[in-house]
Amino acid sequence: QSTGEIYGEYMRAVETGDYSVFAEDRAYSASKLFLNAHSAILAREMEGRVIVNSCCPGYVATDMTSHKGHLTIDQGAETPVHVCTVPTRGGDFYRQFRRYDWRTSQYLE
Numbered sequence: 001q002s003t004g005e006i007y008g009e010y011m012r013a014v015e016t017g018d019y020s021v022f023a024e025d026r027a028y029s030a031s032k033l034f035l036n037a038h039s040a041i042l043a044r045e046m047e048g049r050v051i052v053n054s055c056c057p058g059y060v061a062t063d064m065t066s067h068k069g070h071l072t073i074d075q076g077a078e079t080p081v082h083v084c085t086v087p088t089r090g091g092d093f094y095r096q097f098r099r100y101d102w103r104t105s106q107y108l109e
Helices: 003-016 026-045 073-085
Strands: 054-056 094-097 098-099
Touching: 003 026, 026 054, 026 094, 054 073, 073 094
Parallel strands: 054 094
Antiparallel strands: 094 098
16 A cells, blocks of 8 residues: 555545444554654755754653653643754754654664
8 A cells, every 4th residue: 555545545544533444553653654754755846945844742641642751841842842942954853852764764873
């Protein structure tokens, strides 16, 4: 199945509110995949006008994780704040304060 086909399925699920075609966590994973891809595309389109990056706050103890996350809300906010306050070229994804390639699951620096 191509990324485009998965995206189409995901968008149909969003429109109808029926996520039954996805495995239990596949809709969430797909939404993050498309968010990261869209952020990279938007960064290219907005280059020179706006800096666009995305990040993962980590596994934060919130209602969404049934408070099982190992990070506090304040700790989870640290990487997003870091990304917004350091000079960057844009189009990057950050995890634990570092540039991270979400396609290969490897840190870049």
